[in-house]
Amino acid sequence: MRTTRLSAAALSVAAALTLSPLAPAHADAIGVRDRADLDHGVDLRSVVVDHRAENVVVTTTHTDLRPSFRTGSSGAVYLDTDELDAGPEYVFVGAFFSGSDYQLLHTDGFGNRRWGQPVEGSYELRLRYLKDQARIRIARDAIGSPDQVRVAVRVSGTRPDGTSRGVVDWLKEPRSFTEWVAQ
Numbered sequence: 001m002r003t004t005r006l007s008a009a010a011l012s013v014a015a016a017l018t019l020s021p022l023a024p025a026h027a028d029a030i031g032v033r034d035r036a037d038l039d040h041g042v043d044l045r046s047v048v049v050d051h052r053a054e055n056v057v058v059t060t061t062h063t064d065l066r067p068s069f070r071t072g073s074s075g076a077v078y079l080d081t082d083e084l085d086a087g088p089e090y091v092f093v094g095a096f097f098s099g100s101d102y103q104l105l106h107t108d109g110f111g112n113r114r115w116g117q118p119v120e121g122s123y124e125l126r127l128r129y130l131k132d133q134a135r136i137r138i139a140r141d142a143i144g145s146p147d148q149v150r151v152a153v154r155v156s157g158t159r160p161d162g163t164s165r166g167v168v169d170w171l172k173e174p175r176s177f178t179e180w181v182a183q
């Protein structure tokens, strides 16, 4: 009986791996796609979270990321590092145009009214316009060296002609997190 159960479990694991090779149970990296659903170059198309030994690296890919400040392109990557404390503990905020600034902040939930003090630690934003990517690297020890992390991503932009309000795109649903990514 015991052997049978183990076989069934093993088969089930094998089936799961076959069906979703990109999302094993204890992934240290995941990729999540988002639809082309925004009429602006900042339109979020995918997010990759890579939980490395020393850093958490989050790469966002967009439809058409451009260096001009007129795009108004920016992003907020919320990081959930503690399952027992509801919501995100950190947020990385930055503009995605050339020469822009960025910062890693403490937060107590979503929305800029919840944002708190800047985090002391090593982190950086690199913009790769030829690949339409923003790459965020955060040292694990800057965010309390978590065993696992998950993210929620919000991007926004403005129209060059200034005739319409800003546009916003979340990864999947607003304020929704990816799966946990273990180190």
Ligand SMILES: [Ca+2]
Pocket: 034, 035, 036, 037, 038, 043, 044, 045, 169
């Ligand atoms: Ca999108």
Ligand SMILES: [Ca+2]
Pocket: 080, 081, 082, 083, 084, 085, 086, 087, 088, 089
């Ligand atoms: Ca939390």
